[in-house]
Amino acid sequence: MNSPFSLGADGIYRCGALEQFIWQKHGFGTRWGSPEADITLRQIHSNHVLNAHSLKDHEGEGDALITNEAGRSIGIRTADCVPILLLDSCHRAVGAVHAGWRGTAAGIVRCAIEKMASDFGSVPADIYAAIGPCIRDCCYEVGVEVAQQFALHFPEWGQVTNSRTVDLAEANRRQMEQAGLKCDRIFDCQLCTACEGKQFFSYRREPENSGRMIAAIGRLV
Numbered sequence: 001m002n003s004p005f006s007l008g009a010d011g012i013y014r015c016g017a018l019e020q021f022i023w024q025k026h027g028f029g030t031r032w033g034s035p036e037a038d039i040t041l042r043q044i045h046s047n048h049v050l051n052a053h054s055l056k057d058h059e060g061e062g063d064a065l066i067t068n069e070a071g072r073s074i075g076i077r078t079a080d081c082v083p084i085l086l087l088d089s090c091h092r093a094v095g096a097v098h099a100g101w102r103g104t105a106a107g108i109v110r111c112a113i114e115k116m117a118s119d120f121g122s123v124p125a126d127i128y129a130a131i132g133p134c135i136r137d138c139c140y141e142v143g144v145e146v147a148q149q150f151a152l153h154f155p156e157w158g159q160v161t162n163s164r165t166v167d168l169a170e171a172n173r174r175q176m177e178q179a180g181l182k183c184d185r186i187f188d189c190q191l192c193t194a195c196e197g198k199q200f201f202s203y204r205r206e207p208e209n210s211g212r213m214i215a216a217i218g219r220l221v
């Protein structure tokens with residue numbers, strides 16, 4: 001599902017579907033602008049999800065944060081990996097997910113949704129999701145060993161015997177649907193970090209010299 005994502009004068013993309021909730025602020029950064037993130041993690045390409053409650057910045061190890069506390073934004077860093085922001089429209093809970101190929105294969109976004117349910121009582125059907133800029137299948141070819149880890153996500157591939165392109169954003173979108181999110185509440189900006197070098201850092205395009213973009217979300221009240 002497409003929803004207008006808009007690029008602000010501050011160099012930050014925002015998803016219109018999340019903007020309707022005036023109790024939150026969120027954004028996907030670019031080379032030119034970053035949203036504020038009070039709490040971030042030491043990211044390890046895992047499926048570990050941490051509740052930001054009582055965490056200090058850069059203290060926890062994992063790849064997704066969730067919170068229902070007002071006044072503390074949570075964020076993750078990406079260069080080509082998939083940034084996903086989650087918002088529970090009933091409980092005012094939010095999540096920020098870093099999903100590279102390892103995290104995606106390990107089900108990080110599904111784990112984040114499950115922890116929002118167990119920690120905050122979130123019902124998946126109430127959750128909105130925004131998928132930010134990441135490397136797309138136009139630019140993301142992987143070897144056969146990595147591709148095989150995604151055969152479950154893409155049954156239409158059949159047997160994987162060669163290197164091939166993988167659509168990580170679509171793999172995450174499917175996981176979210178399987179976890180119970182409504183397909184019309186999952187929004188994808190469709191932007192490719194590797195194609196759009198003027199806007200985004202890309203690890204694939206500039207491995208020695210790639211910066212990181214921040215995606216963050218927080219509850220204001």
Ligand SMILES: [Zn+2]
Pocket residue numbers: 135136137138139192193194195196
């Ligand atoms: Zn591309």
